[in-house]
Amino acid sequence: MLTTSREMLLEASKNGYAVPAINTQGGNYDIIWAICKAADDLRSPIILAHYVSTGAYSGHDWFVNVCKWCADKVSVPVAIHLDHGDGFDICMEALKLGFTSLMIDGSTKPIEENAAMTNEVLKVAKCFGVPVEAEIGELLRLDNMGAVMENKNIVDPEEVRRFLDLCQPDSLAIGIGNAHGYYKGEPDIHLEVLEAVRKFTDIPLVLHGCTGMKEEIIKEAIKLGVAKINFGTEIRYKYVEHYEEGLKTMNHQGHSWKLSQFANEKLQEDVKKIIRLAGSEGTVK
Numbered sequence: 146m147l148t149t150s151r152e153m154l155l156e157a158s159k160n161g162y163a164v165p166a167i168n169t170q171g172g173n174y175d176i177i178w179a180i181c182k183a184a185d186d187l188r189s190p191i192i193l194a195h196y197v198s199t200g201a202y203s204g205h206d207w208f209v210n211v212c213k214w215c216a217d218k219v220s221v222p223v224a225i226h227l228d229h230g231d232g233f234d235i236c237m238e239a240l241k242l243g244f245t246s247l248m249i250d251g252s253t254k255p256i257e258e259n260a261a262m263t264n265e266v267l268k269v270a271k272c273f274g275v276p277v278e279a280e281i282g283e284l285l286r287l288d289n290m291g292a293v294m295e296n297k298n299i300v301d302p303e304e305v306r307r308f309l310d311l312c313q314p315d316s317l318a319i320g321i322g323n324a325h326g327y328y329k330g331e332p333d334i335h336l337e338v339l340e341a342v343r344k345f346t347d348i349p350l351v352l353h354g355c356t357g358m359k360e361e362i363i364k365e366a367i368k369l370g371v372a373k374i375n376f377g378t379e380i381r382y383k384y385v386e387h388y389e390e391g392l393k394t395m396n397h398q399g400h401s402w403k404l405s406q407f408a409n410e411k412l413q414e415d416v417k418k419i420i421r422l423a424g425s426e427g428t429v430k
């Protein structure tokens with residue numbers, strides 16, 4: 146069932162688990178349905194995340210319609226989330242299309258400018274009952290080999306305090322050494338930042354770049370107030386691997402739906418592992 150992400154994140158934050166937010170590769174039915182089916186099987190809330198760049202092929206409206214169709218087929222809460230919206234216009238487009246969760250990412254900007262961008266989106270989204278995620282402390286960017294392309298500092302907890310004095314998003318992503326892409330070696334994650342932030346705010350926190358992060362680190366982050374964990378890289382690679390396996394091993398006779406079904410069923414198991422890691426299994430009665 147289609148919902149916003151507000152209640153699910155508040156429940157997660159209050160009860161010590163996280164809700165998985167999984168990138169759907171711009172409207173790929175196999176991936177979206179695998180995510181929804183896995184969540185339904187394990188009775189977990191779920192967030193279907195969408196990067197603007199990955200919607201260039203299928204169209205953002207196609208993505209939303211597929212998500213709505215899939216959400217209607219399951220009985221657990223499903224939110225449609227704009228990930229890393231980089232400005233007011235794309236957030237407004239997402240609202241118009243029916244997204245039920247927004248992220249405005251002003252993390253590359255000075256704190257005051259970031260807060261102003263966030264407030265601009267918050268003001269309109271509030272009218273539609275749609276929650277907004279903000280970000281402070283830009284994520285590291287990794288190349289295909291896992292090397293850091295941009296070197297950004299870990300966010301200072303006092304900067305988080307300043308930011309929250311200027312705006313009040315529904316959830317907040319914080320840069321703690323996490324990154325998009327596959328890590329090269331063990332990432333240097335600064336959980337003490339989350340610990341410090343938790344001392345002055347109970348806002349649901351968000352951890353981006355979970356692919357390749359140690360499970361113990363993710364679990365500890367959840368204990369420190371992370372209520373949403375993001376997975377993108379792992380899911381897209383797993384989907385391609387499963388599809389490739391089907392091509393090589395199945396008597397598919399050129400039927401693409403057979404390959405899609407094979408990849409979908411395999412991917413459900415990958416999503417279930419993420420749900421169990423988040424601790425959200427069985428939280429929907």
